[in-house]
Amino acid sequence: MIRNPIDIASRVSSNLSALIEDRVNKSELGQDITLATIHDFVAGLLSDAFTETEERHHFDINESLLDELNALIEEFGESALAIDFVQENASEPLSRVIDAVVNDRDQENPPTLEAVKDAMISGLLASLVGAGVLDEDEDDVLLAEIDALIDRHGADALAEEFIRYE
Template identity: 75%
Template sequence: MIRNPIDVATRVSPSLSALIESRLNHSEPEEYITLLIIRDYVTGLLSAEFTEAEQIHHFDINESLLDELNALIEEFGETALAHDFVQNSASESMSRVIDAVISNREYDNPPTLEIIKQAIVMGLPASLVGDGVLDEDEDDGLLAEIDALINRHGADAIAEEFLRYE
């Protein structure tokens, strides 16, 4: 199996990344999980057992995830390793939000993912849009992204560890 030379995880939504990571966590260490295997997994979750599977996995499984997965398969092939598509850092816009919270001297300890979520809920992204730090469309997916990071890494994870500098 050949790994992708570019950071393809940056092209994956937080929800699909979390779903892939969940599937990888339930596989054998020597097992190669490809995008085709992930597509079969998602298709199975969308089947008749959809309601039960959604309750078990706590993911918002819907057709758009399958569409996103199909687009990735079209671009990178069915045999691309799924591991390459798991995000281990925040998006550029989330990194700006984290940086803004870190820069705020209000906190004695490094901010956690939960503190970042609170800042998002309290309107920090709108303030950053007003300041020109974020574009208007960049704040749309921040709550879903922080929820995905919290689901995967825990609310107490140090937010700075997820910064991505470009």
């Protein structure tokens, strides 16, 4: 099976990336998880049992994920390996938040993901929105994204390692 270039993960939402990573981690060893596999899983969650199943997952499962998957399948094919679509970097807006914390003169040690989350909760997001660095509607998405990075890499992971420079 041909692997896709790594940079395609940057085109995937953090929510879909986290869901894909969760499904890959829960799969049996040696089982190839493809975009079609993920599509079937999400479509199953959107069935009548959606409300019961949603409580067991930490993802915002909605029809937009299915739309996103359909677009990826159209471009890369059903047999594309899902792991190629898992993000290992922060989104551009979260990178700006991390950069703000890294460049904070009050920091003695390099900030961890947990330190960035604490700063976000303590008013950094509002400050960055006020300064025009972030859009008003990005705060909920960014908190979900930092939580996903913490879940995957641990609260003590150095935040600057996840900055995406574009």
